[in-house]
Amino acid sequence: MKIFSASQLKQADEITIKNQNITSEELMERAATQVFEEIHRRLQGAQLPVKIFCGIGNNGGDGLVVGRMLLEHGYQVKVFVVNYSDKRSQDFLANYDKIKEVSNNWPELIKKEEDFPEINRGDFVIDAMFGIGLNRPIEGWVGKLVEHINNSRAFVLAIDMPSGLFSDKIPAKEDAVINANFTLTFQTPKLVFFLPQTMDYVGDIQVLDIGLDRDFLAETDTALELTGKAEARELYKPRKKNSHKGNYGHTLTVGGSYGKIGSILLTTTAALRTGAGLCTVFVPKCGYEIIQTGLPEAMVITDENFEMLTAIKTDLDADVVCFGMGAGRSEETVGAFKELLKKTKKPMLIDADGINILSENKDLLQLVPENSILTPHPKELQRLIGKWQDDFEKMEMVQRFCLEKKLIVVLKGAYTFIFDGTKISINTTGNPGMATAGSGDVLSGVIAAMLSQKYKPFAAARLGVYLHGKAGDLYAEENSYEALISGDIAENMGRAYLDLFKEENGKD
Ligand SMILES: NC(=O)C1=CN([C@@H]2O[C@H](COP(=O)(O)OP(=O)(O)OC[C@H]3O[C@@H](n4cnc5c(N)ncnc54)[C@H](O)[C@@H]3O)[C@@H](O)[C@H]2O)[C@@H](O)CC1
């Protein structure tokens, strides 16, 4: 699913109004009807106090329409207009008149702190103050109202965006932002719903298709894309009946050190579970028996050294080399990595200590084969590219790094972001249970196996990250977040693949 910017959405609005020959008021009615239907489906007529806070722009207009429809359906609704300015939008005004016909009273105006209504814990609050039109922080008494709503601990549903969130920047610490439990957003999820600094304001997300011009949406390019089941399914390449293990590539996993052989064992297990045709593991001598016993499907070659990697001697011409898991950063290992980089020409997968070694020896970056994939977590990324001010600057810095070095970066997080210098893909699977030792090692194996099965690097990263998260989700659904250990992710890769083609309630 594409993620459109606020200006692209405004353009889509205008084109829709023109091409479908409707008024903007009709478009608002259509959008807000969807919000109403969703609320009605969930509340089923429940008589809890509904309090709607409307701004004076089109987000407020949506709130008025929703209020009118809820009243018509017998809900107990109180509509407030947060009257921070008298410059009301046209569609707001049209709906301001219409709601009076249903409620017989004008909505209550809030103009100062003394006008704030009481909000109780059991209330259902609808935030329709600001949407994508917010262009400066919420200030003064309106900011206090935001605090008042947040402090009430009532359930808060935001229309389009929680008020106070910008579509293209991070609010400052002191800025007022609605803490929503649920956000019903129009046509496209907004980027800020997925950034670490802003994702907590949004709560659960649902995207409502408000029927904006199909051609415009299909033809307009976006740098940002969300990878869900439909996209993952499109990336997936079915196996041919007439194939053999050579078709799925030979993966060489290189890593491990004394006390950290488990990491490379996890990586290689994951690679085999993801479909790598053959796997060879290169480890220090101390890893030999562990790997042979723990994973009889893999072949093992050892370093001359017992505890760490010192020279990666092998004639194997692997389809993909995966380096770093548990490798440590001793001088000898750095040297061994350098030699490995020199002789590797195909895109590699570099993780963990591999990334840390690159951060400490930036000259090695020029040896990394084009289109290789790096899978840092935020701390590792910071060591590699330096500090950023906020998530927007971080994204710019990563894209610049990817372009300059011709690399792909998989930035691991609650939402994992995949960068290739021009595109950014945001993953939708995964859960807090996966914040556990070794889940990154498993991810490395999964993506390496995708490369070895001849997926193009960006696609390999996207599909790998998606399936890895899905495997974790499927396990957690039955066993809890807490009980999930990273080996379970590898074990459940098969279910993640099968799930790609499972229909849920007739849709994906
Ligand atoms: N295609 C779509 O996405 C549709 C969008 N609609 C709604 O329209 C919204 C956008 O409406 P608007 O452009 O009127 O903008 P908003 O309703 O988000 O904001 C209202 C106005 O407040 C002013 N403002 C901005 N920041 C302020 C601040 N800190 N303090 C005081 N005033 C401030 C701006 O002039 C802005 O136009 C969307 O979020 C959505 O809810 C729907 O009605 C119809 C379809």
Ligand SMILES: [K+]
């Ligand atoms: K809002």
